[in-house]
């Protein structure tokens with residue numbers, strides 16, 4: 336069972352995907368964390384993140400390792416734990432530029448496909464281009480949305496500056512989030528986009544628990560459809 340969950344920032348992808356995977360005994364992959372980790376590595380290693388050629392030249396250098404346990408989703412770059420530092424404003428501000436570079440996308444997409452193929456018990460993969468590009472044959476595709484106001488309210492206070500202080504500027508958070516959506520949706524290589532066959536869920540008025548319940552129901556239905564289609568496909572052969 337391969338589940339793709341895409342959508343813009345703050346729609347609830349990570350929280351929903353982790354909970355659904357934990358509840359159903361599936362693996363979990365946060366692809367945004369991979370783009371954040373490679374961005375963090377570039378910022379730490381003197382790569383000019385305003386220069387796509389410099390980003391492309393460095394794209395193959397770091398070793399990015401992702402854990403797939405939904406209860407402990409670890410991420411490291413060259414062996415260094417990146418789970419804390421990838422959430423800083425500095426990384427958030429640079430990640431769209433780094434992830435727009437085709438060499439970075441090719442590298443990370445290959446990693447993602449390998450991880451999904453190795454997850455024998457099934458996996459929930461969340462990101463921006465999972466249903467459209469990374470795993471176009473996923474058994475279920477979900478596209479989460481929410482109003483910019485709701486998304487900024489959820490994000491604000493969660494973000495930390497480099498010295499660990501919380502970011503409480505709601506208007507600034509909303510502006511930065513809209514700018515990142517725009518960059519992610521307008522890049523040439525696999526932009527943020529709903530796949531034609533994805534189920535769209537607007538989470539603006541829903542609690543996180545309601546979204547989780549909705550996605551669990553969708554996964555269970557997709558699993559039942561897959562099981563029912565299996566014998567028929569075999570019989571047709």
Ligand SMILES: Nc1ncnc2c1ncn2[C@@H]1O[C@H](COP(=O)(O)OP(=O)(O)O)[C@@H](O)[C@H]1O
Pocket residue numbers: 342343344345346347348349350351489490493538541542543544546
């Ligand atoms: N439906 C919801 N209602 C209220 N808060 C939510 C909802 N979904 C997620 N959140 C909260 O919003 C924040 C961002 O959610 P997250 O799952 O990280 O979103 P994304 O991965 O899409 O950026 C988290 O603090 C999460 O607990």
Ligand SMILES: Nc1ccn([C@H]2C[C@H](O)[C@@H](COP(=O)(O)OP(=O)(O)O)O2)c(=O)n1
Pocket residue numbers: 343344345366367368370371430431434435461462463464465515519
């Ligand atoms: N499949 C993906 C996942 C993330 N990205 C890029 C674009 C996003 O702005 C950044 C960060 O993604 P992440 O999911 O961590 O972002 P949020 O936590 O939802 O704000 O990575 C991508 O290009 N493709």
